[in-house]
Amino acid sequence: MKKIEWGKYILIYLAGFLTSFSGVLDSLVKILTLYKEFKKTYIYDSEFLTGNWSTNAEYVINSAELGLLSIQAFDDGSASGEIMSEKICDALPLIWYIKLETESPDFEEFFIDRKFYLKQLQKGRMQTVAVLKLIHEDRKNGAIQFELIGDDTDVLPKRIVLAKNYPQYKSDFKELSNYCAESPKKFWREYYKRQGKKFPESHTKNGVLLPVTS
Template identity: 45%
Template structure:
């Protein structure tokens, strides 16, 4: 019994010590974890017009993808992820979010995870996760980031994705993907209508 009490007291002491070390540097640690200024913004894969694309890690073939991120006060991230593959896989609605929970000290050691969700029944937070990515590399000098794809139920994402911030073709790429996704939805309805008509005839 005394041994268990000693163990509990030791563990409690470690927790108190950790909290004591954390509190004086809370703002600095949170700033390092949240990376609000670095992560907030417009990210994409198309490095056309960039002469040093190799420095950004964008010198390898990738499909066009755009991500918009906003870091909230608590460090959680709300965003949007668009690609041709995702829109083809989820044509019913192409409101596709890219989110991450507020990070903790453990994320100094383990890569932070992000979830791709599709809007269902007007509730994004309760919508199913269709893919999970983890942020494995950050290049603050060249404003680029790298994600590993942990799982992807759509089967459309590559194993790794490299993006850079504020690329010259972002707006053009974004408008293209918006149009592409709208066409994906339209094609889905065009494909469904003959089947619906046939079902109605059988009633």
């Protein structure tokens, strides 16, 4: 009889413990959910960052040069995209596929500006050529502003303001793509000129210098 009584008390205790433990788990899940929402609201918003951005002077005040950024942000807050402008293509002419990346943000991004890294393919891997920080997000009007921290290209402006998803993006992208496709050819033409040699026009294809056999 005593064993039955003790068994009953043990079952009651276990039931209470499991209920309490379940409550703790629910609280932890709620805390994690709230933290994710906090990060999305105050640190990053994947949906807002994702899209096509431009410095087109028709839409951005005081825009000195046309620049385009197409970026995809992911659920963890990291983001990756392509950036293009005439000056960037001329400064990095051999491979004008330039990426802008940022890692998944930590809680510290609530207190400091988030960093983005401009990278170019060099020697078989992507290497950082400039660092920017995101200093302002205007989610109401669809605009972001970057400030330059470091720049190995020496062509980026100190501040870059971009507007999102404007009508001229496709035509501007085509215009810049055509310009950037000529950047390698211009580079090699200047290179040969400095060497006192004639640039072999017949040995180029789409602006890329082909191997020349002697």
